[in-house]
Amino acid sequence: MKEQDQTKSTNIKWHNLTIDREKLEKMRGHKGMVIWFTGLSGSGKSTLANALNEVLHLDGFSTYVLDGDNIRHGLCKDLGFSDEDREENIRRIGEVANLFMNAGIITITAFVSPFISDRDKVRKIIGSQDFIEVYCAADITVCENRDTKGLYKKARLGEIKEFTGISSPYEAPHNPEIVVDTGSLDLNDSVEKVINYLKKENFLKKA
Numbered sequence: 001m002k003e004q005d006q007t008k009s010t011n012i013k014w015h016n017l018t019i020d021r022e023k024l025e026k027m028r029g030h031k032g033m034v035i036w037f038t039g040l041s042g043s044g045k046s047t048l049a050n051a052l053n054e055v056l057h058l059d060g061f062s063t064y065v066l067d068g069d070n071i072r073h074g075l076c077k078d079l080g081f082s083d084e085d086r087e088e089n090i091r092r093i094g095e096v097a098n099l100f101m102n103a104g105i106i107t108i109t110a111f112v113s114p115f116i117s118d119r120d121k122v123r124k125i126i127g128s129q130d131f132i133e134v135y136c137a138a139d140i141t142v143c144e145n146r147d148t149k150g151l152y153k154k155a156r157l158g159e160i161k162e163f164t165g166i167s168s169p170y171e172a173p174h175n176p177e178i179v180v181d182t183g184s185l186d187l188n189d190s191v192e193k194v195i196n197y198l199k200k201e202n203f204l205k206k207a
């Protein structure tokens, strides 16, 4: 299936655009990048992504959030939660995030993205220098106690199959750029931790 897909692109030629990433970043006054949140369902990815987005937006940065539940309503509505479908989901998001970054946008993503190999593939697409992996490190007990959408309860009852952390694996990152202990830190401190990293590493330098 994969090989066939690759063969389909053989007669396609890349077009270089005159309004390129460099020009778009100059217009926006800052670098494009991808801030990739990963973690269990309920670990705080969406909440933190949204709060970070607000702070950066109010500070004049061009930002956009790609969020798991939303993307699965459209671009990835044909995909389920088997390992293969999750791999394809993350591959598509990685490509979309790359396009947003090339438009000079600070692209914030919030996907469970449970597999190290899939996240590493996205890191390759984006380029390690522009890819900031943020591990929302709330453990399963905290997430299950929160159960914000009632999904853990359903998963325990066997009503949802292949649920991350219960009946499908989650592989925590070995060496993420940022670990946020979203199980014990409050939201403001979590946002601050991410912002401090971005500032320290010069990602938020305005041109």
Ligand SMILES: Nc1ncnc2c1ncn2[C@@H]1O[C@H](COP(=O)(O)OS(=O)(=O)O)[C@@H](OP(=O)(O)O)[C@H]1O
Pocket: 040, 041, 042, 045, 046, 068, 069, 072, 081, 085, 086, 087, 089, 090, 110, 111, 112, 113, 114, 149, 151, 160, 161, 162, 163, 164, 168
């Ligand atoms: N089986 C199973 N496992 C995990 N999550 C499930 C499942 N079924 C539905 N949901 C809901 O879908 C959201 C996860 O979608 P993602 O696209 O982020 O998943 S993945 O990255 O492809 O693994 C996830 O969103 P978050 O709770 O925000 O993480 C859930 O609300």
Ligand SMILES: Nc1ncnc2c1ncn2[C@@H]1O[C@H](COP(=O)(O)OP(=O)(O)O)[C@@H](O)[C@H]1O
Pocket: 039, 040, 041, 042, 043, 044, 045, 046, 047, 048, 110, 136, 146, 148, 181, 182, 183, 184, 185, 186, 187, 188, 190
């Ligand atoms: N430090 C924190 N960062 C993010 N969310 C937090 C934090 N502390 C508590 N929460 C709460 O945890 C829940 C996380 O839900 P959500 O953001 O939907 O997680 P996810 O997107 O990973 O499924 C929210 O109810 C949020 O208010």
